[in-house]
Amino acid sequence: MSAEPFNVYHLCNFNEITKLEDLPTEALRQLWSCKWTTTRLQSILDNWSSNKTTEPNLEAADTLLCHAVELTLLFVQNNFTGPFKQLEEFSNFLQTKVLEEYDPFKRLMENGEEINPNVKLGELLVLAKEILDLLRQYWPDSLYLQWWHMRLIYIQQNVIDELTGNLYEQLKLVAESLLKNVENIQDKELQALLYLEIGNSYLLFHRAQKADCVLEQLCQRFGIVLNVEGLLGVRTKFQQKPLPQLCLKVQHTNSDLPLAQATNGKTNIPKLLLLDDDTRLERIRFIEPKDNEVMTLPSVLQALVLAKVKQLKRSQPKDRLADEELEPYIKTLLYQEHGPLQVRQSALLLNCVQESNQRRTVERSWKQCEGAVKLLDGPIFTLPERLSYAFAGFLQPKWQVQMQLCQLLLSLGMTKTALDIYLQIQAWAEVIQCYTKLELRHKAAEIIRQELEKKTTVLLHCLLGDAIDDPNCYATAWEFSKHTSGRAQAHWGTYYFRKAEYVEAIPHLEKSVEINPLQEKIWLRLGFAAIQLERWELAVHAYITYTHIEPLGFESWNNLAKALVKLGDKLRAHKVLSESLKCNYNNWKVWENFMIVSVDTCNLEDALNAYNRLSELKDRYLDLEVLCVTIGAIVEGKPDAKGQTQERLRKKAITLMAQQCIKHGNEPKVWELAALLAVTPHNRAQKLVKAVNAYTTKELEWATKQPYALKVIQVCQQACELSLEATKEHAPEETDVMITSQLNSARLAAQAVLRATAKVNEKWPENEEALTVLKAQLETLTATVKQRMNAS
Structure with missing residues (x-):
């Protein structure tokens, strides 16, 4: 990087350490004094008029930069920080000048977005940008010129109500360049300030992750x-x-x-x-x-x-x-x-x-x-x-602070007081809301028509359309902007969106984000409309873009996952839903979607974790289908998509099923699934006996229903078989008393099943065969129990 032609004092980080007499040039002393007059402004205009077409030397460049900074700070004073005691004087002065080429409502527009109507002395910002652009042509590597360029982007975006893609792209370029050259600043405090201003600029554009870095x-x-x-x-x-x-x-x-x-x-x-x-x-x-x-x-x-x-x-x-x-x-x-x-x-x-x-x-x-x-x-x-x-x-611009005050007034029920301020700062969208709240919606249309007679703008045409529900107003706004206003298309598309006429809404919403891609709400509406019409690829595109701008909306992540599932891309849907959970950890709908997609993609641990969280969020939550698929996959030894070991998965599953057995002890399928995970025959037999009891209590007339009765008999057979198997194979902690007790439990369950089925007149061949086997098992159980009792 070439030698820096300017110095740190041009940054104007006003503090009490720097004294006026210490500044190296008269231009800097004038700048730091903050004593700005119309006479001073006239000399700046004259100087720029005579020098803007010539290549400046270093001395002239120093003066020009001081002028650009002075114009910027004068603009900031009268729109951001105050005081505003000189505002009228400067406004009257500028009105006497022929500055049509510096019209801020044209020159500061970006991506079809107009500046806020409250902006004062906007010509000064346009002029400052023009001077700085000239200096940057001759000293493109100057760190201090780049720093002021970033500040001007920050200021310009602040006076535009919507975020704009063009300014963000400019910011990224200048921020990356500045970060590479932080070392060239000797003053440690200024190094820190540069980092802070870059971070703040990213936050202005809602880029929290970049700001965090x-x-x-x-x-x-x-x-x-x-x-x-x-x-x-x-x-x-x-x-x-x-x-x-x-x-x-x-x-x-x-x-x-x-x-x-x-x-x-x-x-x-x-x-x-x-x-x-x-x-x-x-x-x-x-x-x-x-x-x-x-x-x-x-x-x-x-x-x-x-x-x-x-x-x-x-x-x-x-x-x-x-x-x-x-x-x-x-x-x-x-x-x-x-x-x-x-x-x-x-x-x-x-x-x-x-x-x-x-x-x-x-x-x-x-x-x-x-x-x-x-x-x-x-x-x-x-x-x-x-x-x-x-x-x-x-x-923050003055009107944004006033808007914050109005929101507080509205929350306290002081609608009329808030309305007065909204009218003062020409916040017409909020004026419509206040009049609607006061049941005086017709007044809003009257006021906007009066403003249109004074000065025609795209925003006023759009808001008139909102006030009287007339789409022709949006068409008028679009024509007035010469087909450059994303706002006109946004209002037009929103008009149809609110009426659920999504076919008509989508073309306007698409056109709007094509002009200005940083419109969060419009991307959200476009995605929703696309889902309603099952245009899944458009929905994915809309929601992906929205989540890049605003990553905290769990509904957008959820809808994105839904669109991806519809397109058959379940792996991406799983990752998307995982992001969604970071935004809203307590929303059971997101957890349920995440669980289902986890099962489909064989992310078994995620499915178990999701089921656990759902059990915490929803009292008595039960999804047997998910449990059957997940536990079945673990028992079969299917590999987890993230490579988790079978031992880890089985431990998690056993813990989950233990909780489910406590919560849903009357649900037989829960006991059967728990039995699948049990390690020893004795443990499995215990759970299957409880499954038999749950089956018979859940359906009082179970013996008269052939498929149901057969299921009960088969589960009882398994319980008897495993109980007998436990006498030969059992864990060291499973004592003889425990095994005998289990044999008795299985014997009593078999007796109860046989008694109930004996009372049924109708005989089904499938059931009779299973009953014959069960009778034989009962005889073996009885003999084994007697033998063990006599032995003891």
Whole structure:
């Protein structure tokens, strides 16, 4: 890699260690001062207008990069971090300029997806991208230019409501290049920040596994261990007995990371609101005093803990257990005395989500989120404080924070208050939902028509179609986009999908994902529609793509397995269902499908494990067909698909059948299957006698039914034969008393069978032959018992 023409200060990781007077150039000092005016913006526009067609030298390139960064940060301030006090001034200034070529609603569109209507000063982001693209042409190997390129991708994706395939492909290329050149950064903290920003970018595109790999590389490089331990403590004011509570312990051996007090010591970061509950403690109180002291983490490690929470949340099923595992990470962040404002803001918002579904904390969640929205435009924090470590702290656009507040308001029943905010931020889909909830659906259509008169967009045409159930609106949106909008096709296909008109829905859904392949919901609907029409190959394609984007939906894995089974690919179906179980360990339907496919593919151990889990999930669960096939295969010595030994399989099967015999003692087939696995004749005979008893009690008039009676007689014959065999061959622990007792049990069972059949008038030849054999066995049993009794 060639020499880096730019320096670390161009990254603008604002902290209190770097002083303005230490910066090497006037352009950098201007940039770090964050004193931006319309006069300054005019000079940037003039400079770019006169230099965009010429090859820049190093001095000009330094100035151009500072300009691109300044434009980006000005855009971030007015859309993400706040404050917004200069927004009107800059908006009015841009309106006076002829910047049609920088129209953000055209230039920032990707895969047919428009940017959010709340985006302000979008021309600045377009201009920043253009300047950076020029610099990257002349210095393609510059690590800092690539780093800013990744940041611009992150920002652009954040202002587009749907994930886009084009931006993800760009991100992958730049992220791979950056990871190869981490060593070229001398500053250890910046190395860590690069890993964090790459991981965060992958998480933005829902790539939790890739993010996990990047964060793991960071931890290995810096010797960081994030360990959640269980420590004794109490959670409520009246709790007498301490119970294990989760606590995060962060170990790091690298002393090159500056302390949070040095980087962000002057920032008065917002605190977690008091719970003010009469039962629950403000925070867990651990028994050991030292465990109540929160570890002081450097700013970059706080960003790492936040990234780990986001990664875990994205990669785990959404349930209460997973939320409890995330709690120690979040609380560690919230109790830090010093740290970056953006990391604290993100942690507070994440905590709002976690607490919103708990009765005792939902009110605090709402008030905290309301405070987070107010903070964006509050006067307390300076712009450098807001931008410090911002790209490592999960920047969110202002309207996304407001949307989170609206969701909390709706959960508390404050629909009208939420509606007012939705109208303010032009969240038209949510406006329709609120009006529907208020039984004023016609109002939604009126408002959308009014907005269409002001400005025509694809989204508004689509939402009008949703509001009035008119597919012609989607056709209009499609034509308006000049056949480029995946959203128009998605709404069109969804219209038919909801009416269960799958033949009409599929072409539109296919076209939509062809334009933008990162639409999770559309892939899911396409797969479901394909299954309904038994188009199995299309279903497999749709669900495989969906599981790559969103690997946590157990239903998608389940449906994928179903489609694979229909195509005859049961081996792949088995692997797919195994993945499905990771997403939802407690769903009995998935376990049942997994068990059946395991039996079909001869994964005998998996079949036994699945049956065990089903027995735990469903009371009195019994599937005799699966038991017969699985136990039969083990007894016959069939090889397991995964190469498990017969000894291991037999032990598992014996344990399973022992449990089944306890649960289903009145089911004769269960005893017969248990007998097949028994090692000694004595043990087998015991189980077969119980099978005979179960047969005769299950069907009171059994002797009058020829096939059933014959089955009872035959099982009784086997029991008698094995009982006699046990007198010659038995295990050392099987005493003479035990064997004699078993002979008596078999004799009594045979007598009972013969008595019952003797009362039946009708004689069947097959039964008579079997009865003759049984009578002979009874005589032998009686003689043997007498002989053994006399001998003793």
